[in-house]
Amino acid sequence: MILKKYIGIDIGGTAVKAGLVDENGEVLSRCETEIDRSAMKETVMETVTRSIREICDTNGTDIGSLAGIGVAAPGAINTREGKVAKLGGNVPNWSGTKVCEILDGEFGLPVSLANDGNCVALAEAWIGAARGHADVLCVVLGTGVGGGIISRGKLIEGAMGYAGEIGHVMVHAGGRKCSCGGRGCFEKYAATSALVKEGMALRDNWYTGRHIFGDANAGDEEALGLVDRWTDEVAYGIASLTHIFNPEVILIGGGVSAQEELVIKPVGRKIKELIIPDFAEKLVIKRAELGNDAGMVGAVRHLILEKE
Ligand SMILES: [Zn+2]
Structure with missing residues (x-):
């Protein structure tokens, strides 16, 4: 049986972590990309989309074959609208970013966005301690x-x-x-x-x-x-x-x-x-x-x- 594959993204103050994760929560591959804190060369969302393409390229995975993209991010996250609220955490130019809309426009896959601490709790209850x-x-x-x-x-x-x-x-x-x-x-x-x-x-x-x-x-x-x-x-x-x-x-x-x-x-x-x-x-x-x-x-x- 072929397991469904997803991209998991974890946005932090200094880096974007991306992982190819299967439906059982196993991380098949991971990469970490530094954030341009000055946001001069690249916005955080550009770093995110680049990481998604890179991890798929590295693993020979067709983006269209993925079952979706899950994003964890700091700050107050409006999960209903898939965007960052006013309290943006420690990420440059982050407040108000419409994360789900941007990724949906880029890849056309199901996307969800949630607070990073909430994601840690979900992961630990799923396959962790x-x-x-x-x-x-x-x-x-x-x-x-x-x-x-x-x-x-x-x-x-x-x-x-x-x-x-x-x-x-x-x-x-x-x-x-x-x-x-x-x-x-x-x-x-x-x-x-x-x-x-x-x-x-x-x-x-x-x-x-x-x-x-x-x-x-x-x-x-x-x-x-x-x-x-x-x-x-x-x-x-x-x-x-x-x-x-x-x-x-x-x-x-x-x-x-x-x-x-x-x-x-x-x-x-x-x-x-x-x-x-x-x-x-x-x-x-x-x-x-x-x-x-x-x-x-x-x-x-x-x-x-x-x-x-
Ligand atoms: Zn406080």
Whole structure:
């Protein structure tokens, strides 16, 4: 039997990732193309269309034989209209881009567009760490905090597709200013960048998470204290979300999720201490599995669920 093939696209602040993905979620081939941040030579959508042609050429795949294109992108994504809303994330000239219309005009294939954090949740529930689970909360810790919520097997998208912006849940009323225009948002305290910002205020060489975790793993008391305060913040936000969504699995993704002893275990323990005991009964908290492929695989899953 010949499996259907899709293109999964994951647009980030610095690069476009493209993958040839089959109907079972297996990535058959992938490529990564840098974004022209000045947008002088090429717009982001031109980079996307070029990546699609390139990955098809490399694999000898006829574009017309594909079953569709799924796109994951940062910012507030209007999935109903297939376009980026006003809050465009960290991609140059991105606000308002009509992604589905452009790709449909270029290739004439079914296209879907969804928020990248939501796509990570879909991918992990499809073939990753939350496979087989119907109630999943996925939290991705990076420059910001992204994620997605799957309830009774369905991604919660809300009226327009904006749902799941967990980085902007307010955890400290009147707190730190956020890029969204608000104050006290979860990501200002729980993003990896928040940890690094605090780290740099303490020591010159703590300008990346890797340096901080390196010292913490070596037993440095100050680094351990810094990481401990930061995992408190991560747990506060997730505990609140747990009370709203009652997940059975909470996945933590992003580069820091590789830190099993310093991040996953303490965050899991702290969440369970913070929540109402009934919510903790069958709750599993673990790291996400799919890493760099999650966005493109989840984008394909979004397309399959939306169009088929
Ligand atoms: Zn915010």
